[in-house]
Amino acid sequence: MTATGSRYRRGPFREGDRVQLTDPKGRMHTITLAPGKQFHTHKGHVRHDELIGAPDGSTVTNTAGVQYLALRPLLSDYVMSMPRGAAVIYPKDAGQIITMADVFPGAVVVEAGVGSGALSMSLLRAVGETGRVHSFERRADFAEIAVANARAFFGEDHPAWTVQVGDLVEALPHEAEPGSVDRVVLDMLAPWDCLDVVSQALAPGGVLICYVATATQLSKVAEAMRDHGTFTEPEAWESMVRGWHLEGLAVRPQHRMHGHTGFLISTRRLAPGVTPPLRKRRPGRGYAPQEDESGSGTGEHAGSSGDDAGSNGSDDGGTAEQEWTPEALGERVASPKKMRKLVRGVVPPTER
């Protein structure tokens, strides 16, 4: 069996192939090869016929003598240049998602939203023909763009992919048997709204990973995962990739980089009936667990048994909104003794 799209990834350039042309200044242009067509710039043109039949990695010279390097775009090149209706997950984050969510060949994966389909393509490659990627997207126009993007990349519709237009919260319970999904990836504004349906669909031990753009979303989804009671303690991180400039002796980091794309947060589905084990770490002094309706605290999660729990300085038993103290924000604060020592070190005795 030939893996989907693999025959379009190797061999000499053929009619219909997308080819990335790089000029001597590093500027890139993507063309789709068609017999008799020409690629024009203000300085001359290249005949597509010169590339059809040439090996991947060839050079071609235009009518004005400008030389171009011709290569098939990699998936990472393709997603950055394909048509997009919504922001895409960048390759650096897609790589993290595939690895950290352990998306394996044959896996059943649920994804929402689809946006432009960038992440869907990485998921499809990871699960292969024997897996399934069920993607959900609220907007029909975005779904349409995503399907077209993936079709152009794989050269055909990927057999492991279904794209459904609709809201995940409404659609997922009809589409997935409870406990039948191995991995769920959410890239949307409000992933916390989907936790009930995701929890129901995920198999015990299954992974949920969310990509969010802001720290406020990260905080909200982390608390929702904890409060849900069916997930393990979430882990969050971001990745930064800094390219390097390699020219002669000037080997150094590039001056520009993508300073921020998004945060990732992942958790795993507990077996049915299992309550999350207590967190071992001692919560900060300012940490106040939220109370549930029975007044017993949500807190199997997040350290309600910690000896500092609820000691936020308020006299209401710690149920009021948390105070924004350095401790609550996880900052290390020097003890009064250490402060006195620090002051002795920097302020002359005459001024004390």
Ligand SMILES: C[S@@+](CC[C@H](N)C(=O)[O-])C[C@H]1O[C@@H](n2cnc3c(N)ncnc32)[C@H](O)[C@@H]1O
């Ligand atoms: C940033 S885009 C996703 C980009 C995509 N991951 C990619 O790499 O191309 C977020 C999408 O989620 C969709 N969305 C938001 N909430 C949703 C929900 N509850 N169910 C389905 N789709 C949703 C939005 O319409 C939007 O297209």
